[in-house]
Amino acid sequence: AAGVIQSPRHLIKEKRETATLKCYPIPRHDTVYWYQQGPGQDPQFLISFYEKMQSDKGSIPDRFSAQQFSDYHSELNMSSLELGDSALYFCASTTRPWADRTDTQYFGPGTRLTVL
Amino acid sequence: GENVEQHPSTLSVQEGDSAVIKCTYSDSASNYFPWYKQELGKGPQLIIDIRSNVGEKKDQRIAVTLNKTAKHFSLHITETQPEDSAVYFCAAGAGGYQKVTFGTGTKLQVIP
Numbered sequence: 030a031a032g033v034i035q036s037p038r039h040l041i042k043e044k045r046e047t048a049t050l051k052c053y054p055i056p057r058h059d060t061v062y063w064y065q066q067g068p069g070q071d072p073q074f075l076i077s078f079y080e081k082m083q084s085d086k087g088s089i090p091d092r093f094s095a096q097q098f099s100d101y102h103s104e105l106n107m108s109s110l111e112l113g114d115s116a117l118y119f120c121a122s123t124t125r126p127w128a129d130r131t132d133t134q135y136f137g138p139g140t141r142l143t144v145l
Numbered sequence: 146g147e148n149v150e151q152h153p154s155t156l157s158v159q160e161g162d163s164a165v166i167k168c169t170y171s172d173s174a175s176n177y178f179p180w181y182k183q184e185l186g187k188g189p190q191l192i193i194d195i196r197s198n199v200g201e202k203k204d205q206r207i208a209v210t211l212n213k214t215a216k217h218f219s220l221h222i223t224e225t226q227p228e229d230s231a232v233y234f235c236a237a238g239a240g241g242y243q244k245v246t247f248g249t250g251t252k253l254q255v256i257p
Contacts, residue, residue: 033188060242071234071247072189079242087244119188123242133179134245136188 031055033122033137041143042110050105050140054122060084061103062121062134063095072119078103110144117141147172149237151248158225159256166251168235169217175237178211178218179245183232192233193220225255 034053042048054061060079064072065088074087078097089095092110097103107114121134148171158164170178176197181189195202195209195218202209206225211218222229232252238245 062244071249074244074246077242077244084242085244133191133194135191136181138188141186 033120033135035118035120035137035140037140038138039141039143041145043145044110044112046110046144048107048110048142050107050118050120050142052103052105052120052122052137054101054103054120055124055135058122058124058135059101060123061097061101062123063089063103063105064119064121064136066117066119066139068116075105107142112144115142115144147175147237147246149235149246149248151235151251153251154249155252155254157254157256160225160227162225164220164222164225164229164253164255166220166233166235166253167217168219168237168248169215170237170246171216172237172239173216174239177238177243177245178209179236179238180207180209180220181234181236181247183234183250185231189234222253225253227255227257229253230255 036051062077063075066072075089076095077085081097092108095105117139119139121136151168179194182192183189193207195211206223208221232250234250235248236245
């Protein structure tokens with residue numbers, strides 16, 4: 030079965046640089062979530078989109094922005110990177126309610142961002 | 146907002162024994178409780194979930210119980226195997242398209 034695809038899988042950046050992370054949800058999924066997971070930490074919710082509109086916002090820094098496109102893929106843009114932004118970034122997606130009445134979130138493999 | 150506590154943070158069991166992980170949540174509006182297994186360098190993988198209209202759910206060696214009155218839910222793994230070794234996260238959410246809040250994780254080690 031198709032899963033959530035994230036790219037790139039690994040990314041190394043310098044401080045103050047910018048980074049763009051991409052997420053391709055499972056086909057027919059219309060909702061995307063972004064989570065940040067620091068070393069030894071639990072995933073922390075950043076932001077979510079439903080039908081290309083922001084649906085919820087968590088602890089996302091102002092330096093970060095995200096959007097969902099017409100094909101439902103999403104991009105997380107990170108500017109003025111700081112050492113503390115080094116983490117695993119996960120994307121998750123959810124099924125359309127009228128196709129499968131479940132709201133289970135399926136996670137991608139993550140992007141490991143290292144800021145030097 | 147929702148706050149999810151998870152215990153224990155580490156758990157070592159002998160192969161074949163059972164493992165129990167417990168979580169409590171704070172928001173009475175939460176009605177969706179998934180459990181995720183995360184292996185090193187990988188994304189969280191859903192292993193089982195339960196909703197507030199169900200008290201218990203079982204899938205082979207894995208079972209989850211929910212006590213909505215006490216706001217706690219538990220994961221039970223029976224006949225543990227070395228491949229069960231991973232970090233397990235509980236989570237809670239309001240369902241629908243709402244985000245989930247994760248617990249702090251339990252590192253399970255199954256000793257052969």
